[in-house]
Amino acid sequence: xxAWETVIGLEIHAQLATRSKIFSxxxxxxxxxxxxxxxxxxxxxxxxxPVLNAEAVRMAVRFGLAIGARIxxxxxxxxxxxxxPDLPKGYQISQYELPIVAGGAIDIVxxxxxxxxxxxxxxxxxxxxxxxxxxxxGSLTGIDLNRAGTPLIEIVSEPEMRxxxxxxxxxxxxxxxxxxxxxxxxxxxEGSFRCDANVSVRPAGAEKFGTRAEIKNxxxxxxxxxxxxxxxxxxxxxxxxxxxxxxxxRLYDPDKGETRSxxxxxxxxxxxxxxxxxxxxxxLDEAYIESVRAALPELPxxxxxxxxxxxxxxxxxxxxxxxxxxxxxxYEAVARAVPEQPKLxxxxxxxxxxxxxxxxxxxxxxxxxxxxxxxxxxxxxxxQTISGKIAKEVFEAMWASGQSADxxxxxxxxxxxxxxxxxxRAIEEVMAKNPAQLSDYRAGKDKLFGFFVGQVMxxxxxxxxxxxxxxxxxxxxxx
Amino acid sequence: xxxxxxLTQLAADLRTRKVGSVELVxxxxxxxxxxxxxxxxxxxxxxxxxxxxxxxxxxxxxxxxGGALEGVPIGHKDLFCTAGVRTTCGSRMLENFISxxxxxxxxxxxxxxxxMLGKLNMDEFAMGSSNETSHFGPVRNxxxxxxxxxxxxxxxxxxxxxxxxxxxxxxxxxxSIRQPAAFCGVTGIKPTYGRVSRYGMIAFASSLDQGGVIAxxxxxxxxxxxxxxxxxxxxxxxxxxxxxxxxxxxDAPLAGVRIGLLKEFFDKGLDPHYERCVREALAVFxxxxxxxxxxxxxxxxxxxxxxxxxxxxxxxxxxxxYDGVRFGHRCAEARDLEDLYKRSRSEGxxxxxxxxxxxxxxxxxxxxxxAYYLKAQRVRRLIAGDFERAFGEVDLLMGPxxxxxxxxxxxxxxxxxxxxxxxxxxxxxxxxGLPAMSVPCGFAAGLPVGLQIIGPHFAEQRLLHxxxxxxxxxxxxxxxxxxxx
Numbered sequence: 023x024x025a026w027e028t029v030i031g032l033e034i035h036a037q038l039a040t041r042s043k044i045f046s047x048x049x050x051x052x053x054x055x056x057x058x059x060x061x062x063x064x065x066x067x068x069x070x071x072p073v074l075n076a077e078a079v080r081m082a083v084r085f086g087l088a089i090g091a092r093i094x095x096x097x098x099x100x101x102x103x104x105x106x107p108d109l110p111k112g113y114q115i116s117q118y119e120l121p122i123v124a125g126g127a128i129d130i131v132x133x134x135x136x137x138x139x140x141x142x143x144x145x146x147x148x149x150x151x152x153x154x155x156x157x158x159x160g161s162l163t164g165i166d167l168n169r170a171g172t173p174l175i176e177i178v179s180e181p182e183m184r185x186x187x188x189x190x191x192x193x194x195x196x197x198x199x200x201x202x203x204x205x206x207x208x209x210x211x212e213g214s215f216r217c218d219a220n221v222s223v224r225p226a227g228a229e230k231f232g233t234r235a236e237i238k239n240x241x242x243x244x245x246x247x248x249x250x251x252x253x254x255x256x257x258x259x260x261x262x263x264x265x266x267x268x269x270x271x272r273l274y275d276p277d278k279g280e281t282r283s284x285x286x287x288x289x290x291x292x293x294x295x296x297x298x299x300x301x302x303x304x305x306l307d308e309a310y311i312e313s314v315r316a317a318l319p320e321l322p323x324x325x326x327x328x329x330x331x332x333x334x335x336x337x338x339x340x341x342x343x344x345x346x347x348x349x350x351x352x353y354e355a356v357a358r359a360v361p362e363q364p365k366l367x368x369x370x371x372x373x374x375x376x377x378x379x380x381x382x383x384x385x386x387x388x389x390x391x392x393x394x395x396x397x398x399x400x401x402x403x404x405x406q407t408i409s410g411k412i413a414k415e416v417f418e419a420m421w422a423s424g425q426s427a428d429x430x431x432x433x434x435x436x437x438x439x440x441x442x443x444x445x446x447r448a449i450e451e452v453m454a455k456n457p458a459q460l461s462d463y464r465a466g467k468d469k470l471f472g473f474f475v476g477q478v479m480x481x482x483x484x485x486x487x488x489x490x491x492x493x494x495x496x497x498x499x500x501x
Numbered sequence: 502x503x504x505x506x507x508l509t510q511l512a513a514d515l516r517t518r519k520v521g522s523v524e525l526v527x528x529x530x531x532x533x534x535x536x537x538x539x540x541x542x543x544x545x546x547x548x549x550x551x552x553x554x555x556x557x558x559x560x561x562x563x564x565x566x567g568g569a570l571e572g573v574p575i576g577h578k579d580l581f582c583t584a585g586v587r588t589t590c591g592s593r594m595l596e597n598f599i600s601x602x603x604x605x606x607x608x609x610x611x612x613x614x615x616x617m618l619g620k621l622n623m624d625e626f627a628m629g630s631s632n633e634t635s636h637f638g639p640v641r642n643x644x645x646x647x648x649x650x651x652x653x654x655x656x657x658x659x660x661x662x663x664x665x666x667x668x669x670x671x672x673x674x675x676x677s678i679r680q681p682a683a684f685c686g687v688t689g690i691k692p693t694y695g696r697v698s699r700y701g702m703i704a705f706a707s708s709l710d711q712g713g714v715i716a717x718x719x720x721x722x723x724x725x726x727x728x729x730x731x732x733x734x735x736x737x738x739x740x741x742x743x744x745x746x747x748x749x750x751x752d753a754p755l756a757g758v759r760i761g762l763l764k765e766f767f768d769k770g771l772d773p774h775y776e777r778c779v780r781e782a783l784a785v786f787x788x789x790x791x792x793x794x795x796x797x798x799x800x801x802x803x804x805x806x807x808x809x810x811x812x813x814x815x816x817x818x819x820x821x822x823y824d825g826v827r828f829g830h831r832c833a834e835a836r837d838l839e840d841l842y843k844r845s846r847s848e849g850x851x852x853x854x855x856x857x858x859x860x861x862x863x864x865x866x867x868x869x870x871x872a873y874y875l876k877a878q879r880v881r882r883l884i885a886g887d888f889e890r891a892f893g894e895v896d897l898l899m900g901p902x903x904x905x906x907x908x909x910x911x912x913x914x915x916x917x918x919x920x921x922x923x924x925x926x927x928x929x930x931x932x933x934g935l936p937a938m939s940v941p942c943g944f945a946a947g948l949p950v951g952l953q954i955i956g957p958h959f960a961e962q963r964l965l966h967x968x969x970x971x972x973x974x975x976x977x978x979x980x981x982x983x984x985x986x
Contacts, residue, residue: 069600069703071699103818
């Protein structure tokens with residue numbers, strides 16, 4: 023056992039999927055030409071004032087309810103003051119002392135299959151800053167304020183994760199949740215979902231936390247894992263060689279696979295938080311909160327439990343199939359269309375379909391193979407029109423052509439041969455062509471049974487019903 | 502002479518075509534031009550736009566159309582954003598800033614038909630009580646150009662006093678409408694916080710700033726305020742409540758109105774000549790049937806220290822956006838980002854603004870926040886509570902607007918504390934968010950004296966009613982400095 027224990031807390035920033043910004047009417051769409059989606063409010067023009075977007079509030083409340091947190095009846099927006107060119111007002115409107123969501127929890131499953139509950143200290147609403155652009159501008163810095171004012175919730179966990187893997191599991195779970203709730207598109211490349219990791223180590227068994235470093239702005243699950251692993255190793259090595267961890271902000275460099283210091287505590291800003299006098303405190307009443315609660319979708323954990331009970335799936339399979347709402351919806355559509363075979367549906371969705379999507383870099387929601395199409399294929403397995411093996415061939419053709427399973431089976435003549443007479447004729451032909459193997463088999467070489475199965479399948483282009491074939495061979499081969 | 506008419510009379514004459522807007526605008530523009538060397542009330546004069554707007558107003562009036570203020574010339578304090586016309590806020594920082602949009606107040610007055618003649622000088626970012634902090638030079642008091650007009654709405658008050666405009670917009674954060682109105686012998690009203698939209702009104706201290714009017718009379722002020730006030734979905738702190746017709750019931754009798762004399766305002770700092778005028782004014786109210794009684798608000802003496810924590814705190818944050826990046830003054834040849842910030846702000850802001858930014862930054866700093874900002878907010882609530890109790894017993898509170906009449910230019914610039922104490926009677930209404938007025942009530946040693954009237958939240962009508970009844974009995978508000986008469 024390691025002499026050191028790792029302590030990790032995450033601050034996840036999830037961009038809320040509102041159409042307009044949190045305090046202005048400008049659009050939030052990603053990828054527009056620089057500064058074309060920034061109105062006077064976003065630019066911090068003299069005289070402009072913020073007006074809170076009700077949709078952002080509703081989304082934050084949805085999240086709070088989904089993690090069993092307290093929704094503040096009274097929360098306050100505060101100004102976080104610091105100078106930076108991509109922060110137009112010289113302050114960020116955030117929530118400080120009284121956040122909208124406090125005290126929830128996220129359940130994660132560890133590698134050994136056991137469950138762990140991670141506390142969520144708080145989640146608050148805030149506006150995003152713009153972006154500084156350095157490429158292609160020589161010695162100049164460009165400012166793009168399209169992102170300025172985009173609504174975020176910052177989700178702050180308790181320091182309750184003990185390994186990089188736990189941190190990733192937690193982050194993935196939050197990622198799943200926000201997409202289930204349809205409050206964030208979860209697009210990590212575009213920065214819609216990113217995190218800061220607070221990492222420290224302490225001697226195993228110690229009560230007191232070690233000094234932490236904060237790794238800023240990590241935008242992939244893989245980088246979170248690598249950054250934390252690197253940082254943990256760095257801190258242990260530092261301490262073991264007689265050094266001390268200093269409280270600082272660090273950046274993860276994915277190219278070099280290391281974290282490096284950005285600024286120390288001494289250089290840190292004093293943000294001079296105070297309640298924003300331009301915004302009234304946010305008051306939410308019971309009726310509002312209940313109306314948001316009533317509109318909550320079925321959440322991943324509940325859905326997984328239902329899949330186990332309703333479809334007889336293993337907990338693991340149910341977990342995989344509920345990792346995203348799209349995937350779960352897809353699975354259910356297939357399972358409902360082939361009601362007698364829910365496990366077959368699970369195997370195909372997690373197996374062939376997942377592999378094909380992965381190969382083509384597509385998402386489940388891409389529409390490439392609608393659920394009813396896959397269900398059409400599985401129905402042919404279920405009614406024994408084709409075997410599982412032939413089905414894979416049909417699936418490939420479906421994937422490539424977009425045709426239905428029935429059309430492909432028909433066109434390629436792949437319909438399984440279940441006519442006993444036809445199979446018998448094929449067996450007889452094979453026996454006649456392979457007299458040596460037949461006599462060997464009859465002399466006791468039982469292993470040659472498989473040879474005859476293969477030959478008959480070959481002769482029937484794989485269409486012979488495998489069960490029937492087995493039975494008939496067993497009858498005919500002994501002579 | 503046309504300029505001696507009240508706004509109410511001018512609006513009526515315009516409506517009946519007794520006078521044309523172009524004629525009126527020409528007359529007032531001529532007065533503005535002539536007064537500039539002596540008074541410096543305007544930062545920008547928008548003659549061309551004004552004449553075009555006046556022509557349009559005349560056409561509308563001729564067709565029997567037009568708003569309540571159709572064709573009436575006004576001026577805007579230079580912190581109300583005006584599309585296409587520079588809005589300087591009295592600062593070098595915004596010397597060349599042209600707003601792409603109109604403030605809500607500007608848009609509403611425009612929609613009512615008012616014609617803007619120009620932008621009025623003011624203390625830099627509305628920080629000052631004498632108009633001496635303006636980057637565009639001080640405004641002088643029309644009653645005596647050796648004296649200050651008060652501030653920060655010094656341009657608005659001086660312009661109305663000298664009848665360069667019949668009325669002007671102004672703002673009041675700690676007395677910036679009432680104190681200059683008192684110093685210049687004009688009528689000014691600061692409405693309830695939330696009554697007039699702050700959208701497009703460049704912020705000094707957001708929880709205290711409130712737009713209002715300076716005019717020759719309470720009736721004129723009511724006429725303009727009626728067009729300015731009301732809910733604005735773009736200002737979250739504006740109040741969604743109907744605006745009463747401020748002109749209705751102005752002539753009703755005052756009998757039975759309970760007036761409280763603010764005991765703490767009649768302190769030893771109050772100039773005896775000034776006090777005599779105020780007490781004579783109170784006697785007029787008594788004659789009109791109002792009852793007088795002394796009321797004590799024990800926490801009022803804490804107003805100045807509370808204000809000089811809260812207002813600078815908010816200002817330090819509000820003024821952070823002036824960083825030389827997107828608009829406003831930018832220093833030449835910045836070496837790096839820090840240099841850009843430091844020099845742009847050092848060059849762009851004047852001394853008083855810097856003093857308040859530094860004070861505000863300090864009181865919000867880690868380790869000082871609780872001792873200063875939080876404590877000040879607690880005391881602020883105590884002061885508001887004092888007023889609430891008082892308004893359980895009386896309908897209106899009255900007292901002097903300022904401790905003395907206008908002082909000489911340069912007299913208080915050396916010592917900021919003495920300057921700050923000039924707002925000792927006006928600040929509390931801002932801290933409590935209450936509507937308050939200053940009404941001319943006499944002359945002390947030849948200089949105008951202001952009577953302050955404070956009411957409960959949204960009692961603008963009650964203030965205007967009392968002021969109007971007083972003005973029916975007196976003619977202090979009709980006095981015009983000799984040179985401009």
